[in-house]
Amino acid sequence: MMRWPLALALVALSPLVLVAQTPEMFDPASPDAIEIRELFYLVLAITTLIFVLVGGALAYFIYRFRDPPGAPRDDSEPPQIYGSQPIEIAWTLAPTLIVLVLSLVVIRSVIAMRSEPPTEGTLRVRAVGHQWWWEFEYPEFGFTTANELVIPTSDADAPTPVYLQLESADVIHSFWVPKLAGKTDLVPAKTNRMRLEANAAGIYEGRCAEYCGTQHAKMLIRVTAVSPAEFEKWVADQQRSAAVAASVDAGRQIFMDQACANCHTIRGEPAIGKFGPDLTHLMSRHTIASGVLENNRTNLADWLTDPDQAKPGSRMPNMRLSPTEVKQLVDYLMTLE
Structure with a gap:
């Protein structure tokens, strides 16, 4: 008997949960994301109306045609109605119109969002x-x-x-x-x-x-x-080749001698690998390992020591470097700003 009150309480509290933590797709920051949210709300409104109509009709008929309390049991078969052209037309046309309207709205939005870019200034x-x-x-x-x-x-x-x-x-x-x-x-x-x-x-x-x-x-x-001004500055910084400091030459040599240079590119250096990320301006990024780790000295050292600790099965190999080699390599990578 306690299940119904608990279910009703969860339904009543669900809007508070949504308000407390709004999913990202419901907090758009671009015209396309806003369009997607509005499409969702349209679909939700239509399906909610259908649910209310069908569920309401079902609840009404269950209540209206229930056996009265104390009535004698009646196991006879109620009258059967075979075929009703108006009803069949209605339940065919209504879904067809709903699907048609939703299809046209979605197609219009998709075409707008997938439009070809202009040839200049893009x-x-x-x-x-x-x-x-x-x-x-x-x-x-x-x-x-x-x-x-x-x-x-x-x-x-x-x-x-x-x-x-x-x-x-x-x-x-x-x-x-x-x-x-x-x-x-x-x-x-x-x-x-x-x-x-x-x-x-x-x-x-x-x-x-x-x-x-x-x-x-x-x-x-x-x-x-x-x-736009900050973007232009960022582009100018990214276009520069890597700066080489003599104080980290030991780490640079480890990078070139090991397989690092075969997988990664550092512009201005002999490293021209394409299998892994370009590291020319590694320290201009806030994260490493595709957003898994914050980009700092400690995490770089841990990543170089054992990549599988952060991402099991990662394509980044464990080079079996000594602690001294890891430190020297990190010193070099920290200069790639």
């Missing part, structure tokens, strides 16, 4: 999904970074969305930043496109939304929206 970024990290190439500016996508904010009066060219280097991934846009898959041997537009400066977190292997849950995305 920032384009090539985003490549790897197991389990993200590669972001800015072809217009001639550099590549990893895991943290930096974009300029967009003015509502003069929108300047960023257009992403989505590719996969291995398996199917899905790019999803809930506050900025919907999900779009990255499929091997196929190029998909999407646009991002941030109304305000800030950090917007996302993730791979398609299971892609053991570390799928730790393939995070970090989009940083900055003012």
